[in-house]
Amino acid sequence: MQLVRRNERFIVTRKTNITIFLVACCLCVFRATTALSNSPASKRSKPVSIPSLGASQFRHPLDKQLTSMVQRLPLYDLAELGLRNTFPLVEQTVRLDLLSSCVKVSKEQLSHVYDLLLEACDILNLPKASIPELYVQSSPQANAYTLALQPKGNNSPSVIVITSALVDRCTLPELQAIIGHELGHLKCEHSLYLTLGGLASTPLRQLPFVGSQVDTALQDWRLAAEYTCDRASLLVAQDVQVVASALLKLFAGTSRYELDPKAFVQQAMEYEKQLETANPLVKLSIEQQRRTHPLPVKRVAELEKWAKSTEYRNLVEVR
Structure with missing residues (x-):
């Protein structure tokens, strides 16, 4: 009789433990599903293409102004031709x-990343002839860069490089947003215009007083070019939280711990608010730092403003 009771208690205890285990599993699955549904990547709907998009439609105002000035320079066509003929040597x-040290992304190699590239090119209205080659470079540092000159004639394809740390750290939408930023440099041909602008201003930079102002203008232009490409990134992602999250992972240097892009956007707004009331000397110091190293929170703040603009909404409205 005692043996039967012991067996009954064992069976009841076992059933209770199994029930608790199953409930715990369900809770874990529920929490994981909820976390996934709240992530920027899962909330993002499929971005719309912008078939008629031109570079001037999303350029930062200062970038647009200085690019136009370079295009109106005397002998601009000749200078452009010379640079385009010289650039392939560097590019090669x-x-x-x-090719000797990195992994080239293609239909056969990292095809899911290649699909992100093709979709981003389609959204930004880059012709097939301008689709760049994409490489993954082994590096513990999260970084991305491009040779931003669109191919003309027999020139080789342009090149975008992303590091392995960035691939490991980012979700696919975040990675596509970063690719979109680099495509922005390509579509706007920043390498061409910034180089020509620098060459054209060389005589002025030798003059006293004027030279420092010219250097400042060029630094501001480089910063404006980054703002332009952040806009390209947003046009690809069509979700400011995705771009903010990508920048956060790029600059924070970690994906091990949970990072909140909304909090990062709020941090950017807090920065803007405090900067308005800061001491003039502090503002000057920040301004000098900003010119040489674009501040991530400033970039997010600028992007947040543009995301709320009519200019942006008119570009991404469903067509």
């Missing part, structure tokens, strides 16, 4: 180095 050297 870089491509050979990348």
Whole structure:
């Protein structure tokens, strides 16, 4: 009789433990599903393409103004031709180095990343002839860069490089947003215009007083070019939280711990608010730092403003 009771208690205890285990599993699955549904990547709907998009439609105002000035320079066409004929020599050297030391993304290699590239090119209205080659470079540092000159004639394809740390750290939408930023440099041909602007201003930079102002203008232009490409990133992601999250992972240097892009956007707004009331000397110091190293929170703040603008909404409205 005692043996029967012991067996009954054992069976009841076992059933209770199994029930508790199943409930715990259900709670874990529920929490994981909820977390996934709240992530920027899962909330994002499929971005719309912008078939008629031109570079001037999303350029930062200062970038647009200085680019237009360069295009109106005397002998601009001749200077552009000379630079385009010289650039392939540099490009060929870089491509050979990348082919020898990096992984080239293609339909067969990292095809899911290749699909992100093609979709981003489609959204930004880059013609097939301008689709760049994409490489993954082994590096513990999260970084991305491009040779931003659209191919003309027999020139080699342009090149975008992303590091392995960035691939490991980002979700697919975040990675596509970063690719979109680099495509922005390509579509706007920043390498061409910034180089020509620098060459054209060389005589002025030798003059006293004027030279420092010219250097400041060029630094501001480089910063405006980054703002322009953040806009391109937003046009690809069509979700400011995704771009903010990508920038957060790029600059925070970690994906091990949970990072909140909304809090990062709020941090950017707090920065803007405090900067307005800061001491003039502090503002000057921040301004000098901003010119040489674009501040991530400033970039997010600028992007948040543009995301709320009519200019942006008119571009991404469903067509």
